[in-house]
Amino acid sequence: GQNIDQPTEMTATEGAIVQINCTYQTSGFNGLFWYQQHAGEAPTFLSYNVLDGLEEKGRFSSFLSRSKGYSYLLLKELQMKDSASYLCAVRKGSSGSARQLTFGSGTQLTVLP
């Protein structure tokens, strides 16, 4: 099976930087995704990593270390609207075959003024 761990809650101040960690254990790893979900809304895709290293996209960056089973999402210049749940999801399965995303429980981030 798969085990994905991420902190339940985090709090940070507007304008600051926050790092949300995600650790996973899985076989057949084929990518790690980060999604943002505001209360009552659907998850929105943020980033994707399949190779080791850092992927940067504006204020958001995501890092992956496959050997350590570890990823983090870095949010810079925090804004109030960044208050949301951040979901780490691991995909397993090879190209062209059945794919499945397994989600962590999510990290509820609260940004304070």
Next chain:
Amino acid sequence: KAGVTQTPRYLIKTRGQQVTLSCSPISGHRSVSWYQQTPGQGLQFLFEYFSETQRNKGNFPGRFSGRQFSNSRSEMNVSTLELGDSALYLCASSGTAQETQYFGPGTRLLVL
């Protein structure tokens, strides 16, 4: 490009009834996955359809079923509803670029 759409958005049913939810993927996307989201269990994978075939299935009872049509639209059905089936049901579609899954707004089901 229009996003993933789901109908209905809200639904109230009673125990024992059955329900059918619909999902229309992003144009050109052939893979549709369904998830159940509850406060206690989080987001859990139900099943995935690709070109009208179920490719993968999560750990849910047989009361949960689905299908996909030739235009990639998908439906999921839950029979003999139980109180514990109350949840947000999310559909996600993916194409070929990284096969990132894009979620629809969800159908919020309440079973009384």
